[in-house]
Amino acid sequence: MANITRSPWLLHYDGSSCNGCDIEVLACLTPVYDAERLGVMNTGDPMQADIFLITGGINSQNQATVKQLYDQMPNPKVVVAVGVCACTGGIFKECYNILGGADTTVPVDIYVPGCAARPQAIIDGIIQAVELFQKRSDDYKAMVKEKKRRG
Amino acid sequence: MNMGIVYAIAYIVLAPFVGGFLDGVDRKISARMQRRVGPPLLQPFYDIVKLFNKETISVDSSQTFLLLTYFVLMLVTGVMFFSGSDILMCFFVLSTAATFLYFAGVITSSPYSSIGAQRELIQMMTYEPAVLLTCVGFYLAAGSFNVNEIASTGTSYIFRLPGFFVAFVFILTIKMRKSPFDTSTSHHMHQELVKGITTEMGSKNLALFQITEWYENVFLMGVICLFFVNGSITGLVISLAVFLLVYFLEILIDNCCARMKWQDMLVITWIVTFFTAGVNLVILMVIR
Ligand code: SF4
Numbered sequence: 138m139a140n141i142t143r144s145p146w147l148l149h150y151d152g153s154s155c156n157g158c159d160i161e162v163l164a165c166l167t168p169v170y171d172a173e174r175l176g177v178m179n180t181g182d183p184m185q186a187d188i189f190l191i192t193g194g195i196n197s198q199n200q201a202t203v204k205q206l207y208d209q210m211p212n213p214k215v216v217v218a219v220g221v222c223a224c225t226g227g228i229f230k231e232c233y234n235i236l237g238g239a240d241t242t243v244p245v246d247i248y249v250p251g252c253a254a255r256p257q258a259i260i261d262g263i264i265q266a267v268e269l270f271q272k273r274s275d276d277y278k279a280m281v282k283e284k285k286r287r288g
Numbered sequence: 289m290n291m292g293i294v295y296a297i298a299y300i301v302l303a304p305f306v307g308g309f310l311d312g313v314d315r316k317i318s319a320r321m322q323r324r325v326g327p328p329l330l331q332p333f334y335d336i337v338k339l340f341n342k343e344t345i346s347v348d349s350s351q352t353f354l355l356l357t358y359f360v361l362m363l364v365t366g367v368m369f370f371s372g373s374d375i376l377m378c379f380f381v382l383s384t385a386a387t388f389l390y391f392a393g394v395i396t397s398s399p400y401s402s403i404g405a406q407r408e409l410i411q412m413m414t415y416e417p418a419v420l421l422t423c424v425g426f427y428l429a430a431g432s433f434n435v436n437e438i439a440s441t442g443t444s445y446i447f448r449l450p451g452f453f454v455a456f457v458f459i460l461t462i463k464m465r466k467s468p469f470d471t472s473t474s475h476h477m478h479q480e481l482v483k484g485i486t487t488e489m490g491s492k493n494l495a496l497f498q499i500t501e502w503y504e505n506v507f508l509m510g511v512i513c514l515f516f517v518n519g520s521i522t523g524l525v526i527s528l529a530v531f532l533l534v535y536f537l538e539i540l541i542d543n544c545c546a547r548m549k550w551q552d553m554l555v556i557t558w559i560v561t562f563f564t565a566g567v568n569l570v571i572l573m574v575i576r
Contacts, residue, residue: 143334171324173315176331182483184345184490187338211343211490274341 142271144176145263148186150206152239153229154193157253158220162192165263170256177263183209188266189216191239194226198234200242207243213273215266217247219259224248292371292436299370299506300363307502308332314539321543336498342491347396354392355493359500361385366507372436375514376423382507386412389485389497396488404484407472410550414557415459421565425452426514428572435514444518444526451568453515455561457534462557463508465501466538468545469553509535 151159165172166179180186183206195203207216218239221227226237239245246269249262312329319326328334346352365381368374386408393405423433429448430438438445446453462469473484481487489497509531516527548556 143328144331144338146335168323171319171326173319173327174325176327176334180483182487184488185483185486185494187342209345211345213342277343278341 142267144178145188145267145270146178146180146186147188147190147263148181148183148206148210149179149190149192150203152191152193152199152203152223153196153232153235154220154222155228158192158222161253161256162190162219162259164256165259170260172260172263175260175264175267183207184211186210187214187270188263189214189243190219190263191216191223191243191245192219194222194229194238195236195242196232196234197236200236203239203242213270213277215247215270215273216243216245217249217262217266218245219249219262220254221250221252224250227252292373296367296371299366303366303503303506304499307499307505308336310505310535311502314535317536317539318543321540332498336495339491339495339498344491344493346490346493347398347488351392351395351489352493352496354388354395355489355496355500358385358388358392359496359503361388362500362503362507366503366510369435369507369510372434372439374433375426375435375438375511376420376433378435378507379419379423382504383412383416385500392489393485398488400482400487401485404472404481404487407481407550408485410554411462411469411472414554415462417558418455418459418561418565421561421569422449422452422456422511425449425565425569425572428569438514439517440519442519444516444523446515448572449515449568451564451566451571455565456511456515457537458560458564459557460508460512460534461538461541462553464505464538466542468541468548469557470542470547471550471553 149159149162164170165177183189187210189207189210191203207214216239218224222229223239223245226235229235230237236242247262247266249258251258254262309329309332311332312327315331316326316329344352361381362385365378365385368381369378390405390408393401393408396402426438426445426449427433429445430441432438465473471484473481473486486494486497512531512534513527516530517523
Protein backbone atom coordinates (compact mmCIF):
# COMPACT_ATOMS: atom_id res chain seq x y z
CA MET A 138 0.00 0.00 0.00
CA ALA A 139 1.34 3.41 -0.92
CA ASN A 140 2.59 5.49 1.93
CA ILE A 141 0.49 8.61 1.76
CA THR A 142 1.02 9.89 5.26
CA ARG A 143 3.48 12.49 4.12
CA SER A 144 1.05 14.85 2.54
CA PRO A 145 -1.90 15.77 4.74
CA TRP A 146 -3.74 18.79 3.41
CA LEU A 147 -5.98 20.60 5.85
CA LEU A 148 -9.26 22.33 5.51
CA HIS A 149 -9.73 24.64 8.45
CA TYR A 150 -13.24 25.72 9.35
CA ASP A 151 -13.91 28.21 12.09
CA GLY A 152 -17.25 27.52 13.75
CA SER A 153 -18.65 29.34 16.76
CA SER A 154 -15.31 30.04 18.35
CA CYS A 155 -13.72 32.93 20.17
CA ASN A 156 -10.99 32.87 17.49
CA GLY A 157 -8.39 31.78 20.03
CA CYS A 158 -8.04 28.31 18.56
CA ASP A 159 -7.93 29.66 15.01
CA ILE A 160 -4.95 31.79 15.88
CA GLU A 161 -3.27 28.71 17.34
CA VAL A 162 -4.02 26.75 14.16
CA LEU A 163 -2.36 29.47 12.12
CA ALA A 164 0.51 29.51 14.60
CA CYS A 165 1.21 25.90 13.61
CA LEU A 166 2.18 27.15 10.16
CA THR A 167 4.50 29.93 11.35
CA PRO A 168 8.28 29.52 11.42
CA VAL A 169 8.32 28.45 15.09
CA TYR A 170 6.20 25.33 14.61
CA ASP A 171 6.33 25.01 10.81
CA ALA A 172 3.82 22.24 10.17
CA GLU A 173 4.81 22.27 6.49
CA ARG A 174 7.92 20.29 7.31
CA LEU A 175 5.51 17.39 7.84
CA GLY A 176 3.93 18.05 4.48
CA VAL A 177 0.95 19.81 6.04
CA MET A 178 -0.66 22.35 3.79
CA ASN A 179 -3.60 24.55 4.62
CA THR A 180 -5.76 24.53 1.52
CA GLY A 181 -8.94 26.50 1.62
CA ASP A 182 -10.60 24.00 -0.67
CA PRO A 183 -12.64 20.99 0.50
CA MET A 184 -12.13 19.22 -2.86
CA GLN A 185 -8.40 19.05 -2.19
CA ALA A 186 -8.38 18.46 1.56
CA ASP A 187 -7.70 15.28 3.52
CA ILE A 188 -8.15 16.46 7.07
CA PHE A 189 -11.05 18.58 8.21
CA LEU A 190 -9.97 20.75 11.12
CA ILE A 191 -12.85 22.31 13.01
CA THR A 192 -12.44 24.93 15.69
CA GLY A 193 -15.38 26.24 17.66
CA GLY A 194 -18.80 24.78 18.26
CA ILE A 195 -21.73 24.17 15.98
CA ASN A 196 -24.63 26.57 15.98
CA SER A 197 -27.88 26.47 14.12
CA GLN A 198 -26.50 28.68 11.37
CA ASN A 199 -23.23 26.97 10.56
CA GLN A 200 -24.46 23.38 10.86
CA ALA A 201 -25.44 23.13 7.20
CA THR A 202 -22.11 24.62 6.10
CA VAL A 203 -20.05 22.18 8.16
CA LYS A 204 -22.09 19.27 6.81
CA GLN A 205 -21.62 20.48 3.25
CA LEU A 206 -17.89 20.97 3.62
CA TYR A 207 -17.58 17.46 5.01
CA ASP A 208 -19.58 16.03 2.13
CA GLN A 209 -17.49 17.87 -0.45
CA MET A 210 -14.27 16.26 0.75
CA PRO A 211 -13.26 13.18 -1.26
CA ASN A 212 -12.67 9.88 0.59
CA PRO A 213 -10.57 8.96 2.53
CA LYS A 214 -10.91 11.79 5.04
CA VAL A 215 -10.43 12.47 8.73
CA VAL A 216 -12.07 15.02 11.03
CA VAL A 217 -10.19 16.72 13.85
CA ALA A 218 -11.94 18.85 16.46
CA VAL A 219 -9.55 21.44 17.87
CA GLY A 220 -10.28 23.12 21.18
CA VAL A 221 -12.87 22.48 23.85
CA CYS A 222 -15.49 24.36 21.87
CA ALA A 223 -15.22 21.96 18.95
CA CYS A 224 -15.09 18.97 21.29
CA THR A 225 -18.12 19.69 23.43
CA GLY A 226 -19.33 23.22 22.87
CA GLY A 227 -17.04 24.44 25.64
CA ILE A 228 -17.60 27.81 27.18
CA PHE A 229 -20.46 28.55 24.78
CA LYS A 230 -22.27 25.31 25.49
CA GLU A 231 -25.18 26.89 27.35
CA CYS A 232 -25.85 29.55 24.72
CA TYR A 233 -29.29 29.45 23.15
CA ASN A 234 -28.01 28.91 19.61
CA ILE A 235 -25.25 26.34 20.25
CA LEU A 236 -26.00 22.74 19.37
CA GLY A 237 -22.77 21.40 20.89
CA GLY A 238 -19.41 20.16 19.59
CA ALA A 239 -18.50 19.29 16.03
CA ASP A 240 -19.62 15.69 16.58
CA THR A 241 -23.25 16.82 16.60
CA THR A 242 -22.93 17.29 12.85
CA VAL A 243 -20.00 15.31 11.43
CA PRO A 244 -18.22 12.18 12.72
CA VAL A 245 -15.19 13.46 14.63
CA ASP A 246 -12.18 11.14 14.77
CA ILE A 247 -9.62 13.03 16.83
CA TYR A 248 -10.34 15.39 19.70
CA VAL A 249 -7.71 17.96 20.60
CA PRO A 250 -8.64 19.49 23.97
CA GLY A 251 -7.44 22.80 25.36
CA CYS A 252 -8.67 26.35 25.58
CA ALA A 253 -6.97 27.39 23.48
CA ALA A 254 -5.38 24.18 22.18
CA ARG A 255 -1.62 24.64 22.05
CA PRO A 256 0.13 24.37 18.69
CA GLN A 257 2.04 21.33 19.96
CA ALA A 258 -1.25 19.64 20.78
CA ILE A 259 -2.70 20.58 17.40
CA ILE A 260 0.30 19.19 15.53
CA ASP A 261 0.05 16.05 17.66
CA GLY A 262 -3.60 15.78 16.73
CA ILE A 263 -2.76 16.19 13.06
CA ILE A 264 -0.16 13.43 13.29
CA GLN A 265 -2.68 11.09 14.88
CA ALA A 266 -5.11 12.05 12.16
CA VAL A 267 -2.51 11.23 9.53
CA GLU A 268 -2.11 7.70 10.92
CA LEU A 269 -5.84 7.22 10.75
CA PHE A 270 -5.80 8.71 7.27
CA GLN A 271 -3.32 6.08 6.11
CA LYS A 272 -5.51 3.32 7.54
CA ARG A 273 -8.61 4.71 5.88
CA SER A 274 -6.76 5.07 2.63
CA ASP A 275 -5.70 1.42 2.72
CA ASP A 276 -9.27 0.40 3.50
CA TYR A 277 -10.53 2.60 0.72
CA LYS A 278 -8.15 1.05 -1.79
CA ALA A 279 -9.17 -2.43 -0.73
CA MET A 280 -12.80 -1.42 -1.14
CA VAL A 281 -12.21 -0.06 -4.63
CA LYS A 282 -10.40 -3.25 -5.59
CA GLU A 283 -13.24 -5.36 -4.21
CA LYS A 284 -15.76 -3.34 -6.18
CA LYS A 285 -13.76 -3.78 -9.36
CA ARG A 286 -13.48 -7.51 -8.77
CA ARG A 287 -17.23 -7.82 -8.41
CA GLY A 288 -17.59 -5.73 -11.55
CA MET B 289 16.88 14.63 -36.58
CA ASN B 290 17.78 11.44 -34.77
CA MET B 291 19.13 13.45 -31.87
CA GLY B 292 15.84 15.33 -31.87
CA ILE B 293 13.89 12.16 -31.17
CA VAL B 294 16.24 11.29 -28.31
CA TYR B 295 15.72 14.74 -26.80
CA ALA B 296 11.96 14.48 -27.22
CA ILE B 297 11.83 11.10 -25.48
CA ALA B 298 14.11 12.38 -22.74
CA TYR B 299 11.69 15.26 -22.27
CA ILE B 300 8.66 13.01 -21.99
CA VAL B 301 10.36 10.71 -19.47
CA LEU B 302 12.43 13.13 -17.44
CA ALA B 303 10.46 16.38 -17.42
CA PRO B 304 8.00 15.39 -14.66
CA PHE B 305 10.89 14.35 -12.43
CA VAL B 306 12.92 17.46 -13.16
CA GLY B 307 9.83 19.66 -12.79
CA GLY B 308 8.78 17.97 -9.55
CA PHE B 309 12.27 18.20 -8.14
CA LEU B 310 12.48 21.89 -9.05
CA ASP B 311 9.13 22.37 -7.35
CA GLY B 312 10.53 20.70 -4.23
CA VAL B 313 13.59 22.95 -4.35
CA ASP B 314 11.26 25.90 -4.75
CA ARG B 315 9.29 24.99 -1.63
CA LYS B 316 12.44 24.34 0.36
CA ILE B 317 14.08 27.62 -0.61
CA SER B 318 10.86 29.53 -0.02
CA ALA B 319 10.66 28.00 3.44
CA ARG B 320 14.27 28.93 4.19
CA MET B 321 13.58 32.48 3.04
CA GLN B 322 10.77 32.58 5.60
CA ARG B 323 13.07 31.03 8.22
CA ARG B 324 11.15 27.78 8.28
CA VAL B 325 12.53 24.27 7.96
CA GLY B 326 10.31 23.52 5.01
CA PRO B 327 9.04 20.26 3.57
CA PRO B 328 11.36 17.53 2.30
CA LEU B 329 12.70 17.92 -1.22
CA LEU B 330 10.50 15.13 -2.54
CA GLN B 331 7.33 16.62 -1.08
CA PRO B 332 5.72 17.36 -4.48
CA PHE B 333 5.97 13.66 -5.37
CA TYR B 334 4.40 12.64 -2.06
CA ASP B 335 1.56 15.02 -2.83
CA ILE B 336 1.05 13.53 -6.28
CA VAL B 337 1.03 9.96 -4.95
CA LYS B 338 -1.52 10.93 -2.35
CA LEU B 339 -3.73 12.69 -4.87
CA PHE B 340 -3.76 9.61 -7.07
CA ASN B 341 -4.89 7.54 -4.10
CA LYS B 342 -7.98 9.58 -3.39
CA GLU B 343 -11.53 9.29 -4.54
CA THR B 344 -12.30 11.37 -7.60
CA ILE B 345 -15.17 13.76 -7.24
CA SER B 346 -15.67 15.96 -10.25
CA VAL B 347 -18.47 18.42 -10.68
CA ASP B 348 -18.52 17.81 -14.40
CA SER B 349 -17.27 14.60 -15.97
CA SER B 350 -15.88 16.39 -19.01
CA GLN B 351 -13.40 18.18 -16.75
CA THR B 352 -11.12 15.15 -16.77
CA PHE B 353 -11.22 15.05 -20.56
CA LEU B 354 -10.41 18.76 -20.85
CA LEU B 355 -7.52 18.43 -18.43
CA LEU B 356 -6.23 15.43 -20.33
CA THR B 357 -6.29 17.48 -23.52
CA TYR B 358 -4.42 20.24 -21.73
CA PHE B 359 -1.87 17.67 -20.63
CA VAL B 360 -1.43 16.12 -24.07
CA LEU B 361 -1.10 19.49 -25.80
CA MET B 362 1.52 20.53 -23.27
CA LEU B 363 3.38 17.33 -24.02
CA VAL B 364 3.16 18.06 -27.75
CA THR B 365 4.55 21.55 -27.16
CA GLY B 366 7.56 20.24 -25.31
CA VAL B 367 8.16 17.40 -27.73
CA MET B 368 8.06 19.79 -30.68
CA PHE B 369 10.45 22.14 -28.96
CA PHE B 370 12.98 19.54 -27.87
CA SER B 371 12.86 17.67 -31.15
CA GLY B 372 13.81 20.95 -32.81
CA SER B 373 10.82 22.03 -34.84
CA ASP B 374 9.18 25.40 -35.30
CA ILE B 375 9.30 27.55 -32.17
CA LEU B 376 6.36 29.66 -33.31
CA MET B 377 4.30 26.51 -33.66
CA CYS B 378 5.33 25.42 -30.15
CA PHE B 379 3.89 28.57 -28.66
CA PHE B 380 0.70 28.27 -30.68
CA VAL B 381 0.16 24.78 -29.34
CA LEU B 382 0.96 26.08 -25.86
CA SER B 383 -1.76 28.74 -26.20
CA THR B 384 -4.22 26.09 -27.35
CA ALA B 385 -3.33 24.02 -24.28
CA ALA B 386 -4.01 27.02 -22.05
CA THR B 387 -7.40 27.45 -23.71
CA PHE B 388 -8.34 23.92 -22.68
CA LEU B 389 -7.32 24.75 -19.14
CA TYR B 390 -9.68 27.72 -19.36
CA PHE B 391 -12.53 25.43 -20.39
CA ALA B 392 -11.70 23.01 -17.59
CA GLY B 393 -12.09 25.95 -15.23
CA VAL B 394 -15.35 27.43 -16.51
CA ILE B 395 -17.11 24.11 -17.08
CA THR B 396 -17.59 23.63 -13.35
CA SER B 397 -19.60 26.88 -13.11
CA SER B 398 -18.13 27.52 -9.69
CA PRO B 399 -17.70 31.28 -9.30
CA TYR B 400 -14.14 30.97 -7.95
CA SER B 401 -13.11 28.64 -10.69
CA SER B 402 -14.78 30.75 -13.39
CA ILE B 403 -13.16 33.99 -12.28
CA GLY B 404 -9.85 32.15 -12.08
CA ALA B 405 -10.38 30.90 -15.64
CA GLN B 406 -11.19 34.38 -16.89
CA ARG B 407 -8.05 35.69 -15.28
CA GLU B 408 -6.17 32.88 -16.98
CA LEU B 409 -7.33 34.31 -20.31
CA ILE B 410 -6.25 37.79 -19.25
CA GLN B 411 -2.86 36.36 -18.34
CA MET B 412 -2.58 34.84 -21.80
CA MET B 413 -3.37 38.21 -23.31
CA THR B 414 -0.71 39.74 -21.08
CA TYR B 415 2.19 37.47 -21.92
CA GLU B 416 1.37 36.66 -25.53
CA PRO B 417 3.01 39.81 -27.05
CA ALA B 418 6.29 39.07 -25.29
CA VAL B 419 6.17 35.43 -26.37
CA LEU B 420 5.48 36.27 -30.01
CA LEU B 421 8.15 38.97 -30.02
CA THR B 422 10.64 36.45 -28.64
CA CYS B 423 9.91 34.16 -31.57
CA VAL B 424 10.34 37.05 -33.98
CA GLY B 425 13.60 37.98 -32.27
CA PHE B 426 14.95 34.47 -32.76
CA TYR B 427 13.90 34.63 -36.38
CA LEU B 428 15.67 37.93 -36.99
CA ALA B 429 18.82 36.73 -35.26
CA ALA B 430 18.99 33.22 -36.66
CA GLY B 431 17.08 33.55 -39.90
CA SER B 432 14.83 30.70 -38.97
CA PHE B 433 11.97 29.75 -36.66
CA ASN B 434 13.36 26.27 -36.44
CA VAL B 435 14.65 25.42 -32.95
CA ASN B 436 17.18 23.04 -34.42
CA GLU B 437 18.70 25.73 -36.63
CA ILE B 438 18.51 28.36 -33.92
CA ALA B 439 20.41 26.11 -31.54
CA SER B 440 23.13 25.18 -34.01
CA THR B 441 24.32 28.50 -35.41
CA GLY B 442 27.27 28.57 -33.05
CA THR B 443 26.63 31.91 -31.33
CA SER B 444 24.77 32.71 -28.14
CA TYR B 445 21.80 34.94 -28.87
CA ILE B 446 21.85 36.71 -25.58
CA PHE B 447 24.23 39.34 -27.02
CA ARG B 448 21.85 40.20 -29.81
CA LEU B 449 18.60 39.59 -27.94
CA PRO B 450 19.12 40.91 -24.40
CA GLY B 451 15.86 42.88 -24.48
CA PHE B 452 13.88 39.84 -25.54
CA PHE B 453 15.49 37.86 -22.76
CA VAL B 454 14.42 40.39 -20.13
CA ALA B 455 10.88 40.44 -21.52
CA PHE B 456 10.72 36.66 -21.49
CA VAL B 457 12.00 36.36 -17.94
CA PHE B 458 9.45 38.98 -16.92
CA ILE B 459 6.52 37.02 -18.31
CA LEU B 460 7.92 33.83 -16.84
CA THR B 461 6.57 35.03 -13.50
CA ILE B 462 3.09 34.95 -15.00
CA LYS B 463 3.57 31.60 -16.68
CA MET B 464 4.96 29.98 -13.56
CA ARG B 465 2.08 31.35 -11.45
CA LYS B 466 4.29 33.26 -9.07
CA SER B 467 3.48 36.35 -7.03
CA PRO B 468 2.91 39.17 -7.89
CA PHE B 469 1.25 37.79 -11.01
CA ASP B 470 -0.47 34.68 -9.65
CA THR B 471 -3.91 36.10 -10.29
CA SER B 472 -5.62 33.01 -11.71
CA THR B 473 -4.52 30.48 -9.16
CA SER B 474 -1.95 30.23 -6.47
CA HIS B 475 -0.03 27.69 -4.47
CA HIS B 476 -0.78 29.55 -1.28
CA MET B 477 -3.85 29.33 0.86
CA HIS B 478 -6.59 31.79 1.62
CA GLN B 479 -6.63 33.91 -1.44
CA GLU B 480 -9.72 35.76 -2.49
CA LEU B 481 -10.40 33.06 -5.10
CA VAL B 482 -9.75 30.09 -2.79
CA LYS B 483 -7.66 28.11 -5.31
CA GLY B 484 -8.66 30.02 -8.41
CA ILE B 485 -8.96 27.96 -11.54
CA THR B 486 -8.08 24.75 -9.67
CA THR B 487 -10.76 25.18 -7.01
CA GLU B 488 -12.98 22.45 -8.40
CA MET B 489 -10.17 20.08 -9.26
CA GLY B 490 -9.66 17.33 -6.73
CA SER B 491 -7.55 14.21 -6.43
CA LYS B 492 -6.53 12.79 -9.84
CA ASN B 493 -7.53 15.88 -11.76
CA LEU B 494 -5.40 18.09 -9.56
CA ALA B 495 -2.51 15.64 -9.90
CA LEU B 496 -2.85 15.83 -13.67
CA PHE B 497 -2.84 19.62 -13.53
CA GLN B 498 0.24 19.59 -11.33
CA ILE B 499 2.17 17.25 -13.61
CA THR B 500 1.24 19.38 -16.62
CA GLU B 501 2.62 22.41 -14.81
CA TRP B 502 5.92 20.58 -14.35
CA TYR B 503 6.08 19.78 -18.04
CA GLU B 504 5.36 23.41 -18.81
CA ASN B 505 8.06 24.67 -16.46
CA VAL B 506 10.68 22.45 -18.02
CA PHE B 507 9.65 23.63 -21.49
CA LEU B 508 9.89 27.28 -20.43
CA MET B 509 13.31 26.67 -18.94
CA GLY B 510 14.26 25.12 -22.26
CA VAL B 511 13.37 28.38 -23.98
CA ILE B 512 15.52 30.26 -21.45
CA CYS B 513 18.43 27.95 -22.29
CA LEU B 514 17.89 28.56 -26.00
CA PHE B 515 19.13 32.12 -25.46
CA PHE B 516 22.51 30.81 -24.34
CA VAL B 517 23.31 27.62 -26.22
CA ASN B 518 25.98 27.94 -28.90
CA GLY B 519 26.68 24.33 -29.71
CA SER B 520 29.65 24.02 -27.34
CA ILE B 521 29.91 22.52 -23.87
CA THR B 522 30.59 25.93 -22.29
CA GLY B 523 27.40 27.23 -23.86
CA LEU B 524 25.49 24.36 -22.31
CA VAL B 525 27.03 24.94 -18.89
CA ILE B 526 26.31 28.65 -19.05
CA SER B 527 22.73 28.04 -20.12
CA LEU B 528 22.20 25.61 -17.24
CA ALA B 529 23.69 28.11 -14.81
CA VAL B 530 21.45 30.86 -16.14
CA PHE B 531 18.47 28.55 -15.93
CA LEU B 532 19.11 27.89 -12.23
CA LEU B 533 19.69 31.59 -11.65
CA VAL B 534 16.42 32.54 -13.34
CA TYR B 535 14.59 29.89 -11.34
CA PHE B 536 16.04 31.28 -8.13
CA LEU B 537 15.08 34.79 -9.21
CA GLU B 538 11.48 33.65 -9.69
CA ILE B 539 11.44 32.16 -6.18
CA LEU B 540 12.88 35.36 -4.78
CA ILE B 541 10.30 37.51 -6.57
CA ASP B 542 7.56 35.16 -5.41
CA ASN B 543 8.58 35.59 -1.79
CA CYS B 544 9.07 39.35 -1.93
CA CYS B 545 5.87 40.42 -3.62
CA ALA B 546 2.21 40.52 -2.81
CA ARG B 547 -0.22 39.74 -5.57
CA MET B 548 -1.23 42.51 -7.94
CA LYS B 549 -4.50 43.43 -9.55
CA TRP B 550 -4.79 42.07 -13.07
CA GLN B 551 -5.09 45.60 -14.48
CA ASP B 552 -1.68 46.49 -13.11
CA MET B 553 -0.25 43.21 -14.31
CA LEU B 554 -1.47 43.88 -17.84
CA VAL B 555 -0.18 47.45 -18.01
CA ILE B 556 3.19 46.78 -16.39
CA THR B 557 3.89 43.71 -18.49
CA TRP B 558 3.00 45.45 -21.73
CA ILE B 559 5.13 48.46 -20.84
CA VAL B 560 8.10 46.25 -19.97
CA THR B 561 7.59 44.21 -23.13
CA PHE B 562 7.46 47.35 -25.23
CA PHE B 563 10.59 48.92 -23.75
CA THR B 564 12.70 45.78 -23.74
CA ALA B 565 11.66 43.46 -26.53
CA GLY B 566 10.24 46.31 -28.66
CA VAL B 567 13.38 48.44 -28.46
CA ASN B 568 15.56 45.40 -29.03
CA LEU B 569 13.49 44.58 -32.09
CA VAL B 570 13.92 48.03 -33.58
CA ILE B 571 17.68 47.96 -32.97
CA LEU B 572 17.91 44.50 -34.52
CA MET B 573 16.03 45.65 -37.62
CA VAL B 574 18.14 48.80 -38.02
CA ILE B 575 21.48 47.05 -37.59
CA ARG B 576 20.67 44.23 -39.96
S1 SF4 C 1 -11.66 26.32 23.00
FE1 SF4 C 1 -11.26 28.26 24.04
S2 SF4 C 1 -9.77 29.32 22.74
FE2 SF4 C 1 -10.66 27.68 21.55
S3 SF4 C 1 -12.33 28.64 20.44
FE3 SF4 C 1 -13.19 27.76 22.31
S4 SF4 C 1 -13.15 29.45 23.77
FE4 SF4 C 1 -11.78 30.00 22.10
